[in-house]
Amino acid sequence: MISSSLYLILSAILFTIGVVGVLTRRNAIVILMCIELMLNSVNLTFVAFSRYLVSMTGQVFVLMTVAVAAAEVAVGLGLIIALYRQKKTADIDDVNILKW
Amino acid sequence: MEIVLFFLFAAIAVAGALGVVLARQSDHSALFLLLNFVALAAIYVTLNAPFLAAVQVIVYAGAIVVMFLFVVIMLNVAHRERPETKPAQRYAGLLLGALLLVGLIYVAASNPQLPPALTRTDNVADVGEALFAEHLLPFELAGLLLLIGVVGAVVLGKRKLED
């Protein structure tokens, strides 16, 4: 008997790893990947609750999330490509001229 | 039995996630991400959501990771990152991550512990029924969103016309 909390804890761990990745890495593409990690951990939570609360809504929302993630990755990668064309780098520390 | 499976796939997922964050080369990160996705798909199966598992593999593993790899290869990005110039950022990130983890686990653990339900919900038809009946509007909006994503990606990826 696996209680729901285990799934939540797993989700929390994956989410935190994603957050740390976003804060720590400098390669823009890797940061996007970490964001995907975070989204996936939330998906896991949804599915877990769908099972434990006997509701289809959870699974439906996962589908929505997947769609959103796909669109977001597409656009995000497009941005990175445009950025790379301008500055020849994918290092986000180089993108820092919008400041005082 | 279930617990063993769960912990096995959970460990693989965590390992994959750690790999994404810790890998030195960005293409390695993409592959670790793939590992993470597949592990999660397996967990979905154990949660009586086979359809979602399939979606996960097809969309996430099959499309998104592929996109990542395309970009990584295409841009010819230096595979190794430069050395870190702001260690303070790194420490702050780790600290916040730790705090976040503590907080989230506390919330998770203090939630009422539910036993798994007895009815099986692995019917794809059920998913379809819920999607097209009760949640039709979000479904349509998701389609619209994907359209926007496509348009945005095309616009951003275009090269400027040389004068």
Add this chain to the structure above:
Amino acid sequence: MGSFDRLPWLLLLFPLLGVIINGFFGRRLGRKGVSLVGPGMVLLSFLLALPPLLGLIQSPGEFELHSRLFTWIAVGKFEVEASLLLDPLSLVMVLVVTGVGFLIHVYSTGYMAEDARFARFFTLLNLFVFSMLTLVLADNFLLLYVGWELVGFCSYMLIGFWFEKPSAADAGKKAFLVNRVGDFGFALGVLLILVTFGSLAFADVLNAEAVAAIAPGTITAITLLLFVGAVGKSAQIPLYVWLPDAMEGPTPVSALIHAATMVTAGVYMIARTNVLFHTSPTASGVVAWIGVLTAFFAATIALVQTDLKRILAYSTVSQLGYMMLGVGVGGYAAGIFHLTTHAFFKALLFLGAGSVMHALAGELNILKMGGLRQKMPTTYRTFLWGAMALAGFPLLSGFFSKDEILWLAANRSWLLWGVGIATAFLTALYAFRMIFIVFLGHPRDKKLFNHVHESPRAMTMPLRVLAVLAVIGGLLNLPGELIGVERLGLINNLLEHALGHPHTHMGRGPQWVLLVMSGLLPLVALVLAQSLWGIRSDRPQQLSQRYIWLYNLLVNKYYVDELYMAVVVNPLRRLGDFFAESTDRQGIDKAVNGVASLMSCLGEGARRLQTGYIRNYSLGIVLGVVVVIGYLILR
């Protein structure tokens, strides 16, 4: 009297029309038009004042016309009507103001002919006449105060008429500020009247029953405060200092405002409120003593001045002191009589001085004049009559009016009389001094003398008319009681109802003696003047050397202006500077700038948040999330 009901308002209307016409259309009318409108309006008012005069002469007795136009202020229990009072006193004043005013207007058409701001001059002159008429015709203290302030304003504008001259602008400012001090006292007096009597209307305040019901101390306070206003407006000690400086203005202004009319407003006011002053011997005594001391003080200064208009200015201060002496000893009618004769001969003297200036291209230093009699006969003759009237030459107007005052003063106190008679002697002395130095003898500056010519008719006509008035003016109020014919004292009889009859305890004998003494005095002075300033005399220079300390004191006007500068003006300036520096610059400016720089600092600090590093921003986001989660957990 039905047809006369609105007449006082018509008197005011004409000068006001003159202001509007000359003010707005002066340019288009041109010199001819303005010269017609300006004096014309004043003449109309004068003519309009004649019928009531005729009516008054035929049936003297109680004549009081209160002409109410509308209720001006009605706030709770405080009510003030816009109402004019036409009675013998105000009628006399109206006639003097419009009569002499008209002559001066005519004179100005010649004197100011070259001036670029011709129309503006007449606009202001008409405005002055309007204001002065408001003052003398007012039926309550508030309206009187309005007129009081307005004439002060006109005086300021006219003194500084040639405002491009710094000395003129300063003189205007000085006049206004010094008058302000007096007006402040006056305003306090009016307020005290309101508080005490509950009303500001003359009918309510200036009747014997109402006054009798009030404590004497309060009456004294009121009269003293009102007198402060008179001290300012009528240039008595210590607020006379503006009048000599006011000579910076055009000479017609000096004649009209600072000799004949505005400065007499104080005398009129005291005469009007005689019921109050009569009840307070203290206040009357103060008035009399300040008056006579001012008279003496100013006469001593006039004796050694070398600026022609300054001599006349100090003479005016001195003669105003006489008027104050008159009303101070209860001779209200005598004071008004002297006001009238003084208007005649002082205006004459000023206009004559203007004629001299006109001939000498603006020169005012008498030590550069001399022998003008040959080339300016009319001016000389009229000026001579005026000077003799001022000196109190027997049978001229000044003789009768001055003697009346001295006689009443003697009845009160021999000391007052003594100072008064000494002043009369000095007055005659400096009057003849002017004649000898300016018109007789040999010209002291040949170059100036060559250009001398008689003035145009517009200027000499008023001189002639005023000379006649200065000579026969005494007929207005002959001391008929000396020969048992009381009726000869025309002005006394006219004003008896309004101003009362002063008590005299000495009989006819002493009165004759004093009369003769007053008559002999100018003759003695003439002889002395002849010996001092006659041809080929250098006695003045010898005397001024021997008593050089006294001479310096007098020439420098007792250093009063310097005293005021040191004691009043400079400390106030320093106080103002102190506050400007400490409160304004250090305090308020710093506070305002401090707020600004505080915002600036906050902005400086805040903008450092925008580092441009995306990782910093994501750190901020996660930090926020952690804080929120922590809050939700800990709650």
